[in-house]
Amino acid sequence: MDLETRAHLKETVRRFVRERLVPLERKVEEDDAVPAEVRAELKRLGLFGLTIPAEYGGLGVDMATDVEIAFELGWTSPAFRSVMGTNIGIGSQGIVIDGTPEQKKKWLPKLASGEIVGSFALTEPDIGSDAASVKTRAVKRGDRYVVNGTKRFITNAPYANVFTLMARTDPSDPGAGGVSAFIVAADSKGIRLGKADAKMGQRGTKTCDVFFEDVEVPAENIIGGREGQGFKTAMKVLDRGRIHISGICVGTAERLIHESVGYAVNRKQFGKPIADFQLIQAMLADSRTEASAARALVLETAGRYDRGERTTMDAACCKYFASEMVGRVADRAVQIHGGAGYMAETAVEHFYRDVRLFRIYEGTSQIQQLVIAREMRRAFEG
C-alpha cells in the first residue's frame, strides 16, 4: 500500500478513536456494552473489512497497515476493537487464507461489511493450549457432517452469525491431523449458547460457551474442501492474528504512557510534580523504552510478513513480548497514579485489568515461548 493512503487510513482511525471512542470509555465500563450506534459507526467506517481482500469487499490492507491501525485502536478500550475484532482476525481469516473460492464468495463480503459477525471456536472445556487435541466431533453422514461438542470462552459468540469451528473428523488420529475447520451458520439447528462469561476486564466484550448438539453442517463447508487441514488453518490464522494483537498491545501501552506522563506532570507531592522524582522518571523511561522496543519488533515482523517470509517465530516473539510489556506498563501506570490508579475514575484502572487477557488468549505466553524455542531448534537442526 502506498504510504500516503496508509497515513490517511491511520489518521482517520486515530481521529475516530480519540474524538468519538475515548469519551465513551467510562460508559462502556459501566454498561458492560458498546453502544449500538457505535457498532453502526464502526461498520460505516469500514473497519470490519480491514483484512478481507478488496475483491470480496474488504480493504485487504497489508500487515504493515494492519498494525498501524492496531496501534490506533489499542489507544482505547478493547471493547470497541472487539466489535469487529473477530471479523478482522480469527473469525474471518480461516476463510480468507484457506477457503475455497465459493466459500470466500459466499461469506467474505458480508463479513467485510459487518452485515454478519464471525467467531472462532477452537477452545473447549478440556482443551486450551493443547489445541490439537480438540474433542468436538464431526461425523460424516452422506453429504453432511453431524457435530457434537462444547466450545468455551468464544469471543463474540452472542453476536455471531457464523463460526469457524474446529472439530475432529478422524477419531483414529488424536492429534492435529484429525482436525478439520468448518464454516457453521450460527442459526443451525442444535446450536445453543451458554450465558455470557463474567470476566476480570475487557468489559463490553462478550464471550460464552457454545454447545453443538447433533448440528448438521453441509460437507461443502469444510474450509478448503479437505478434511484434516483444520489445525494448519488455525495456526496460520493465529500467526497473523498474533502480529495484530501485538499491535493492539503497543497502542494500549502508548495510551497508558500518555496517561502516566500527564498524571506525573500534574500531580504534586512534597511541593513539586511527581515527574520531578527520579523514581517516577525511571518508571516512565522503562515503559517508554519497552513500548518502543515492542513497536519496532511489531513493525519489523509485519514488514517480513508482507514480504512473504515465514514469521511463525517472529509473530510468537511479538505476542510474547508485547503482551508481557503492556502488562508491566499498565502496572507502572497504576503505580504512578497512586491511590487514584486503583479507582475506577481513572482510565488506567480498567486498562490494567483489560491487558491481562493479552498474555492468555490466542496462545498463552508459555505457548509463545514453546513456539519460539521450537522454531529456533527447527532452524538449527534443519
Place this chain on the structure above:
Amino acid sequence: MKVLVPIKRVVDANVKIRVKADKTGVELANVKMAMNPFDEIAVEEAIRLFEAKVATEIVAVSMGGQACQETIRTALAMGADRGIHVKTDVELQPLAVAKLLKAIVAKENPQLVIMGKQAIDDDCNQTGQMLAGLLGWPQGTFASKLALAAGKITVTREIDGGLETVLLDLPAIVTTDLRLNQPRYASLPNIMKAKKKLIAETTPAELGVDPAPRLTTLKVEEPVKRKGGVKVKTVQELVDKLHNEAKVF
C-alpha cells in the same frame, strides 16, 4: 448542479501553536496539518446536497504547496468527486485566493460555492466576501442552515443576538459556520477509492492571476501569558477589583 468547495490546509486544530523565534510567523516545520475545520463543514454540506440529489458534482479546490494534495484527498475521501490544486509557494492572502477562485469559477461554472467563513490560522474571514464581490454574486455568510429550491437558496445566518434568514439567487456564495453540520469521518473504503480520483493541477500564471501579497506581516507574537488568579474574600472586594484594577466598568 455543480458545487465548488475551496479548502485550506492549516495547522491541525489540536496542535499547540508556537511562534517562530524571529517572530516572522508561526512554526510550521514538522507540525501536523489538517483541513481547516470550517472547510470540512463546507465539504460535508456539499456532500449532503449531493446525497439529497440537489448537487450533481462536487469539486474541491486547494491552493499552495504540494502537500495541499493531501488535503484535497481528504475531501475526495469524504465524498468530493474531483480536485483542483493551484500550485504555488507564494504566501496567499484572501484577495489573491478570491481572484484565483474567480478564475476557477469562470472555468468550472459552479452554481454554488460553499466555503469556510474563515481559516483557523489567520482568522481573516474575508475570502468568501471578496469572491462574492469580484463575481458580483449574492452571498450568505455564517450559514447555520441551507435550503435549495427553484433556483434559489435560503441561508440561515448566525448573527449577534440571533438568526437571520436570507434568500439568494443562484449562483451564490455561502460561507459556513460551526453549527451548519457535523462533518463525517471518511470511511476507510472511500479513502482507498479517493486514490483513484482525479486532482487537476494548475498555477496562478495559468489562471492569469498575480498572487503576490499586498500586506506585509510586521511581526507575530504569542498572546500574553495568563497571570495567576487571586482569591477574594468578599463580593465587595471583587466588585472593587473589577472596577479599579481590571477596569471592567
